[in-house]
Every structure is written in C-alpha cells, then in structure tokens.
Amino acid sequence: MSGELAPGWSYDAVIHSGLVCPMQMIQLCRLRRGRLKVAKADDQDLAFTGRIRYTGLPGLEVGASWQYQSDMTGTADTFDISATLFEGHVYYKHESGFGLRALYARWDIGDDNGLDPTTVNADTLDGWYLEPAYRFNLTENQYGVGVFVRYSRWDERNKAAASI
Numbered sequence: 001m002s003g004e005l006a007p008g009w010s011y012d013a014v015i016h017s018g019l020v021c022p023m024q025m026i027q028l029c030r031l032r033r034g035r036l037k038v039a040k041a042d043d044q045d046l047a048f049t050g051r052i053r054y055t056g057l058p059g060l061e062v063g064a065s066w067q068y069q070s071d072m073t074g075t076a077d078t079f080d081i082s083a084t085l086f087e088g089h090v091y092y093k094h095e096s097g098f099g100l101r102a103l104y105a106r107w108d109i110g111d112d113n114g115l116d117p118t119t120v121n122a123d124t125l126d127g128w129y130l131e132p133a134y135r136f137n138l139t140e141n142q143y144g145v146g147v148f149v150r151y152s153r154w155d156e157r158n159k160a161a162a163s164i
Contacts, residue, residue: 008056018047018069019083045071061091072109082110099133099148127154 001013046069053063065087072083089103106126133148 005052008054010053010055012049012051012053014049015046016049018045019072020045021072021081045069059093059095062089064088084108097135097137097144097146099135099146101131101133102129104128125155128152 002011004010047067048069049065049067051063051065053061055061065085067083067085069083071080073081085105085107087103087105089101091099091101093099104126105128106124109123109125129150129152131148131150133146135144135146137144
C-alpha cells in the first residue's frame with residue numbers, strides 16, 4: 001500500500017515474507033544469510049515494513065523506514081526471536097553539482113527460550129555513511145565527471161571480536 005500524506009510527503013506499507021536466519025548463535029550475527037529468494041520464501045513468519053518520505057524541495061529526499069518480524073529464525077514452535085530494523089536517510093542533489101548522501105541503519109534483535117543474541121554481542125547491529133559529492137558538467141548536454149568521498153562505520157557484530 002502506498003500513498004501521499006500531503007504535498008511532498010509519501011508513505012509505503014508492506015507485508016512480506018521475513019528472514020529465516022540460521023539457528024546457530026554465531027550466525028545470528030549475519031542477518032544477510034536469512035534472506036530467501038522469492039521462490040524459496042515461505043509465509044511462516046511475515047515481516048511488516050513501513051516507510052515515510054519527504055521530497056517537497058527540489059533535489060532533496062529525506063526518509064525513514066521501519067521493519068518488524070516477530071520470529072526471524074523461521075522455526076514453527078522452537079524459538080521466537082524478534083527483529084526490528086530502523087533506517088533513516090538523506091539524499092540531496094543541488095543544480096550546482098553538489099550532492100550529499102547520508103544513511104543510518106540499526107537492527108535490534110530480541111531473545112527467547114534461552115537463545116540470547118547478547119551472548120555473542122549480536123543484539124544490536126548498526127552502521128552509517130556520509131557521502132559528499134560534486135559533479136563537473138563538461139558539456140551543455142550534462143555529460144560530466146563526478147567525484148565523491150564516502151566515510152562509513154558499521155558494526156556487524158556489536159563490537160564482538162572477529163573470531164566469534
């Protein structure tokens with residue numbers, strides 16, 4: 001479901017198949033492994049995603065999204081480990097050639113039945129980046145070359161040692 005809240009403001013709301021993460025505690029740190037191709041996805045544990053976005057000024061987009069899944073393990077009755085993802089971003093592109101991108105994302109992972117992500121420091125995973133850019137137009141047709149710098153920090157294991 002999508003729609004417009006007011007001029008420049010839009011929203012999206014989606015119900016979809018969720019993650020199916022491996023049960024080993026070490027692998028709970030690797031949420032990417034929980035994605036399934038559409039043909040293999042099941043609807044055992046649905047995920048809910050919502051997004052709000054502002055595009056009311058030329059060249060600017062500011063948005064935030066939230067996703068929730070009550071059980072990311074994909075097990076029918078054994079475990080119920082919830083997962084919540086928050087993301088916020090800003091994209092800006094000025095006609096002068098200056099641009100800026102920034103993003104922050106964070107997973108919060110719950111626990112249940114003695115399977116506790118905090119035991120391997122995997123209860124929160126987060127990261128962000130900041131990317132200023134400039135585009136030099138070489139011709140009237142807007143052909144050009146651009147330069148950018150990206151500074152990013154992420155913590156895919158909540159500061160846990162790499163050997164975990």
